[in-house]
Amino acid sequence: MHPDIHLALHHTRAAELRAEAGVRPAARDRHVLRTRLGWTLVEVGLRLATRPGTAAAAAVH
Numbered sequence: 001m002h003p004d005i006h007l008a009l010h011h012t013r014a015a016e017l018r019a020e021a022g023v024r025p026a027a028r029d030r031h032v033l034r035t036r037l038g039w040t041l042v043e044v045g046l047r048l049a050t051r052p053g054t055a056a057a058a059a060v061h
Helices: 003-021 025-050 056-061
Strands: none
Touching: none
């Protein structure tokens, strides 16, 4: 099967399944926002942990 056809069928089936499950677009937006916020918090934590002068950075070096 051609990749474009496969992708189109996937999108169509995904939309059907979302409709059956009653998933609203707003619910998906909340999920995307939650994921983005989570990764931002991870990034901030990593920056704080590797900043010179912090206990975590001193333990690494």
